[in-house]
Amino acid sequence: MRSLPILWQRLVSTQGTTCPRCHGTGEEVQRAVQTLEQALKPLGIAPELQIDESTFLKDTLQSNQILIAGETIEHWLGGQTGSSRCCNECGDNDCRTVEVGGQSYEVIPEDLLVRAGVIAATRMLDPTLVK
């Protein structure tokens, strides 16, 4: 079984709290990983979720970033990274958003995560791609 690494970077305050968009994305990520487990099992690929809460405390724009197989979901979905004002946990900084298909997402929905995961997984299977 090959591994599909999914790295979710999230901001957590010193009190262990997080902002609503990271909290919401967390629930979506968990659901997406479950869906991907079922979807990719017949392909011999297993999603492997890693959560990084340590590195991005001082860089809110790196929070709520999700890397699948080493690339951002914006890369897999043909989208862009955006930003918008968040909440008290994030101070005066803007937080990360994802823009796909002309729509901006603060909480990244499960279906976008699943689609990005499926694209990344099928790329892993393509023997004609130069590794």
Added chain:
Amino acid sequence: MKTIQIFDPAMCCSSGVCGVDVDQNLVTFAADVDWAKQNGAQIERFNLSQQPMAFAENAVVKGLLERTGQTVLPVTLVDGQLALAGRYPSRDDLARWAGVQAQAAETATASCCAGGSCC
């Protein structure tokens, strides 16, 4: 030559390129499919709303749809094997799978500038 099959989401017509609110991704992909066909690629497209049986009768596509839902569409098979799901292939993808040169058209139009002395 390999056979490339594209299983599209439900669309209003065979290409999805119609109406007043056209998806630019579909326009680009339709052009890339035309280009690949002109270069000898064998490409078939199936539309979920118009050819649902093609989806039901293909074990790979049916299985993906059952496990993931329509999020997985479009699905691309090359000689029946899963090659890409979740988004449309690029022109480079089509060229690579079909074994044709993706840059042929650009090279031909740019030939006057070859050798470092542009016109």
